[in-house]
Amino acid sequence: MDMLKRNSKIRTVIHTSPSKTNSNLTGSQRLREGCFIVGILIAVLMAVALFTFSPxxxxxxxxxxxxxxxxxxxxFGAWIxxxxxxxxxxxxxxxxxxLILLTWTTFRKRMPDESIDLMLWGTRLLGGALLIVTSCGLADINFDDIWYFSSGGVIGDVITSLAIPTLNSLGTTLALLFLWGASFTLFTGVSCYQSLSLLAKQPRCLC
Incomplete structure (x- = not known):
């Protein structure tokens, strides 16, 4: 009887033990992680090339x-x-x-039933492009040149050469600032209105 009880306990433990999860990556997961690693590598090489640049x-x-x-x-780094x-x-x-932020956002692990929102990615791409253009324009107006390069690069030069004759320096700066705020919202999804409201309430909280 004792032997039968022990055998039944052993069988119960074997049947109720949790099944092993498959730790191997699927094909899409392997491709996603590979692209993520390559993106990080490109960002690191880009940073090394930029911070060790010599004229x-x-x-x-x-x-x-x-x-x-x-x-x-x-x-190659000097040319880049x-x-x-x-x-x-x-x-x-x-x-x-x-680039690191973009790589993580693009190739992060998603749930199996999570679909890609094309409208969301379209607004992100549009916001990112406008963010780069407006940032270059603002840098071209407000920052000093670096080595023999324009502070806003060729993109900033084109933007300011088109806008300043019409809007002047102050008008161009204001227009670029408002466009920068709009592009930031499109790219990140963070509401500028809510951010300003939180900043306005901050002094009251400190008091």
Whole structure:
């Protein structure tokens, strides 16, 4: 009898034990994680190239050159840094962090039943593009040039050359600020009105 009771207990434990979960990644999950790692790698290499940029290194905007390449990314890093600074100006230094955020948002793990909202991604892309354009324009007006590059890059130069003759410097700055706020809302989904309301209530809370 004792043996039968023990055997029944053992069978009960075996049948009621939790099933092992499959830890292997599916094909889409493998592709997503691979793209995430590649995106992080590109952002890190971009940051290294930008923060070790030297005006004396060879690039498409630098013809005369002699000596060793100072950029930690080598010749390729020197060209990448020069191109980014020429295009975006000082905003180029924020691009690695923006790329990491974009990579995480795009390739983060989703629930199996979570669908992709095309309208949401469309507004994000539009907001991101406007955010870059307005930021370059504001940098071109308000910041000093960096090395032989415009502070807003070629994008900021184009925006200000078109807007300042019509709106003047102050009008262009105000227009770009309001457009920046609208593009920030489109890109992040954070309401500027709610943010301003919270900031307005903050002094009362401190009192």
């Amino acid at each position: 004396a290194d060879p690039s498409w905007s630098q013809t005369a050159w002699g000596g060793e390449v100072q950029n930690a990314g080598g010749l 840094a020069d191109t980014l600074l020429f295009t975006f100006g000082v905003l180029a230094y924020a691009l690695p962090a923006a």
